[in-house]
Amino acid sequence: MNKNAEKIVGVGVFLLWVVTSAAAFLLILPVIEMTLRMYASFWGDYGLYGEAYFGAAALRQYMALILGMLALGAIVGGAEYHYRFFNTEKSWRFFARVIAVEISLFLLTILI
């Protein structure tokens, strides 16, 4: 591949990485809310201080922490992975899988 083409591909990869990273962060809240909706289906009750309220509050905290760490790990790890395997099948396959996971989670948060 000539240098110009490589530059273009490089910019493309960078932009794709930025988009997927942003999507990873943006998905945290919807995923938490989807989980809380599922929790409410099983255990939610009326009243601000019902039994289930404190469980839901705790679940929200834990999920925010775990999903935040996962997103960060995926973003930083992803950046290193794409840098190491720049413009190879491995890198494109990794992008495909990350996009597939993000679309799946996005769909889940809409459907549930």
Next chain:
Amino acid sequence: MKLMLEKLVPHIAVGAKLMLYIFMPLAVLVFVLQGLMAVFHYYPLDYGEAPLLDQAMRLAQGISIYRPDLSTHPYTISNYPPGYVLALTPFVMLFGPSFAYARAISLLSTLGTAFFLYGIITHLHKGDRFAGVVAAVVFLAFPYVVEWSGLARVDMLALLLSSAALYVAVRNPTTRRGLILTAALLVAAVYTRQSYALAAPFAAFVWMWTKDRRQALRLAGLVIVLGGLLFLILNLVTGGGFYFNIVTANVNDFSLARVGDYALGVLANAPLAVLLALALLVFGFRKVPSWPFIAAYLMGATASAFTVGKVGSNVNYLLELSAALSLAVGAAVAWMRQEPADAAKAEDLLDDPDYKTRFELIHKPTSQMLLGSLVFILVGVLLGNLMHASLTSPIEARKWRLKPKNELGQLNLQVEKSTDPVLAGEYMGLLTLQDRPLYIQPFEVTQLAKAGIWDQTPLLESIRAQEFSGIFIHNYLNWTVYKERWTPEMLAAIHESYVPMEAFNDSLVFRPLDPDASYPQDYACTGAPWQLPTSGEFGMYWWSGQLLFLGADYDSPSGADRIPVYAAADGLVTRKAEWEDALIIQHDDPLNPGKKVWTVYAGMAGYDGSYIVDDFPPGVESVPVEQGQLLGYQGRRFGINAPIYLHLQFAVIGAAEDGSFPEAMEPVITQDGELPDKEMKLRLHIDGILDPQLYLNIVGSPEYGQPVWIPMLCMAEAE
């Protein structure tokens, strides 16, 4: 463009499969969670659980469960063949009555069914395990499966046996052992639930017909002979009782409208499953190896699902259809996929710099891979739809059934305090849990009475003679279920001789009328200044001085209840233009001569509009009315269409200084806004809600702040 597609499509295919790897475990988690919650719940979850446990208790004592006639009590019907009850009996003998093991059998049967569906698809599609897993998980995700798998009912065991039969038929369609095992399992399924005599036997027959016609005919013959023999033996042993219970006594009204409603429900919950099944049927003929089997099973299951139109039926009639649709989805996935061996090789060679080598291994063209990815995505969306339907309907409903443990405990105590015999409906399972036999299955005998097959006179005489220490009748918030479960004559006899004295978790506890107590006569309590505005066959709710009279119109069919509401005293009616369900009447205060007082009549509306009579259209003011004049009928409106029992909301409000209705008290009518507190009332010089006991001589409650159920007793002699 073509090259770009060829580069992208394998990644799309991998991504689509990954999507299913995310959706499927979530669907299984939802299923397992609800199942565990159901298994470990002590109290009954469904009306139909108790009769089955009761039958197992009788069998454990050596008593026949198929009595040939119902002229004497117990008035119970065993309307299923004995398969499930036989499975329960050893557990009853070892551990005593409990719903836990009964539900565990259902749950494990569901998992077993999923396993056999997996096996059927895997075998029919050359070892495609992924497609098999898809079929199994889609089945577990169906809201009907989620709802029914946690109940102590016969259906899941019957489905397990029939799916096992199909599995054997598919794997061994031509062998003698396969023939005998298939026939035995099919007959076992039919003798667990009789409605499984159509879809699975038809599918097994058709599949065997495609392999060996003689074998198919042998299967049909064997099933008929085995089934027939068993029928004859059971009938002989029970003196005709088996036929009476399974056939004669299984009479219910049928409604096509119900079929339509449930069909729409299936289309709403699983449209993509129906779409994929139809696509498979139309385009898969001669192309999909499992087509004859799945087409036959789908046809049979759809025909069987039509019986959901019977009154008293539930989503259990849709379980075979759920299994058939799941198989169709699995088959569609298998059809679209690459050959497993090639797919594995293609995955390994994704790093191969020789791009062409990898693609030579894949038989299907790019367009078919794209179509396959689309099917995967559709299955993912289907799973999402099914999970949503499960979470918002059966799981949400189950949650409210599981929650009121305190009230259920109190109801259980009431059952304990009641000596036999006791009549009970929805919560008759409390009797079985206390190791007590059921005296009646009200729904079943009500259907028999309506069909003229059973004479209810002896029971009515027993009710009038107050032979029962307690009668437990359930009154759901927005469903007059008691009209399906008790005949109008039974309800009238109960109303004549019993009165509801307690209410827990929508269940009313009727006790014999006490000759020393005082009950309202002709809408009035002795010595009261005013008459009662309406009847309260199911008691009242006391809510900080307001009364909710809970009426029951025994004679009319469900939804057509007309319980009249009358003016409590002479006065002047006002009804604001925006009040669809309410009006107020200004009276002279009989307890404070010279002062005025207002009565509120609210809740007189339903989903079909206002129930207030035309004499008082919206916008009228100061229209004279006499005591006992008809104002309207009890309704189901509370605030903004919140579901509630049939009721009249009644309150006595002190007038403002000028005699007008205090604006600050309007939230009593509209349920919108807050009522004034003590300080505000002092500032506005109003009395607020007055104690209705003083005007009606009816019992009240010292509790304020939340609704409390109270019996309808007159106060004077109750003191």
